[in-house]
Amino acid sequence: MPGIRITGLRATPVNIPLEKPMWWTGGHYPGTSKTVIEVETDQGLVGLGEAPSVDVLSTIREMGERLIGEDPLDIAGCENLCVPPWQIVQNTDDSSVVKAFGAIEIALWDLRGKVTGEPLYRLLGGAVRKNIPFTEYFAFREGGEMRPEEIADYCVRMREEHGATMFEGKLILGDPNLEIETVRRLRAALGPQDMIRLDSNMQWSLPSAIRIFREIEPFDIRNYEDPVATFEEMAQLRRHSSIRISTHAPDIRRAVALGVPDYIVTNFAVLGGISRTVRFIGACEAMGVGFWCYSGDAGIATAGYLHMSAAMPWITEPSQSLFRWQVGDVIEGGPFRQTDNVIAVPEGPGLGVTLDRDALAHWHRHLVENGPLDHFRDPALPGRFRRLPLD
Known part of the structure; x- marks a missing residue:
């Protein structure tokens, strides 16, 4: 599909609860909060990505603005627009930009598969x-x-x-x-x-x-x-x-x-x-x-x-x-x-x-109404965080 271009990016934070909270080292684990990414194109194809947290939401949206008009199949070019020198951000700077772009990059691969008609594994x-x-x-x-x-x-x-x-x-x-x-x-x-x-x-x-x-x-x-x-x-x-x-x-x-x-x-x-x-x-x-x-x-x-x-x-x-x-x-x-x-x-x-889309709206509303799911709340220590090791 020649000439395909990115026209927009939507990032939607959602909660994905568990049926019962489990205990982990940080306290209660009731589920997790994610950011769902949709990279839109002028050909009507949409690539899906997912960030492992919601703390990078604003960074993802800023990157999306930079990518408007770009070729989604040029993944290296898109990375160069969004991520500073790799060694620096991994070692001496805020590596959240890596996580933010990594989530977008998954959507670019999804688009590549939709353009070619091939599953990702191929x-x-x-x-x-x-x-x-x-x-x-x-x-x-x-x-x-x-x-x-x-x-x-x-x-x-x-x-x-x-x-x-x-x-x-x-x-x-x-x-x-x-x-x-x-x-x-x-x-x-x-x-x-x-x-x-x-x-x-x-x-x-x-x-x-x-x-x-x-x-x-x-x-x-x-x-x-x-x-x-x-x-x-x-x-x-x-x-x-x-x-x-x-x-x-x-x-x-x-x-x-x-x-x-x-x-x-x-x-x-x-x-x-x-x-x-x-x-x-x-x-x-x-x-x-x-x-x-x-x-x-x-x-x-x-x-x-x-x-x-x-x-x-x-x-x-x-x-x-x-x-x-x-x-x-x-x-x-x-x-x-x-x-x-x-x-x-x-x-x-x-x-x-x-x-x-109905499920996306539902779990986004869950996050808006309840806030992101907190992995670090300990009912035995209200208002305080656990310290490790536990033993």
Whole structure:
């Protein structure tokens, strides 16, 4: 489609609540707030993108004004209009511009697929897999599972109802004994074959993490995410355990230098978009650092994860998911939900998803009326924030 031009950009902040708030290291986690992006063109095509937060809303809108009249297929040219020198903003300036443009860049790739009539995974080189694995999630939840036996029973129910055999979760109440007992009950209930991964969000001190790893290692823990706060502490922890470790901090150089973590788990917009994520995964592969995708996103970003996982041979582990707990989405047919651990990659052009305008309006209104969902409220500490580690 020659001569296609950007005519506008709409950015809509929305809430995506969970059916029950879960506990994480920062306090209550009731859901998440996202920014939905629509890049409009003079050919009537609209590209969809998603930012992982609402704090970059004004930056996204400013970038949208800069991009009016530009060729959306010239992604490098669009980046040059929006993002200062990469090394500077990543290291010495405000890197929120990277996240803001990364969300727009996802929409530009969606447009590229719609222009060519090809799904994103084909633009990335073709599919090495079409059914993309995701873990089911478990956690201590307000009004839900708050005891070890309830966590175990919930996971067994997910296996019976949805064919799940891959599980990941947060056992974050600040009690090492509670975590150890819950893992013991999980393994007993699920048997020796099902996957168990844990995510601590940096809640533990190094001594507590060493103790916990020693106690849970016999239960065949596939991976433990961010058990402690720094890569250096992870390196110390590695001396005491062979359990693999992942992180949300995308620092390949330090991971290689220290030998941990083994995997990086992150959001594409945080990396700067689809193009930079492809290069990031390639660097991970070259250096032997694993990669999988983040959780808690709406359907637009999730579609990006599906296409990337379809096209990248290096993504061999299941990605995270909160799909089962999300009560809404902004795409038609959403949220995605896995059966027998997998979700099929969308086959439509671009991301292969369609915006549900009624749902977009509903969840935008939810944000306007209630404010963005707060991840850091602790009912036990009204007006105060938690400090880490919890133990």
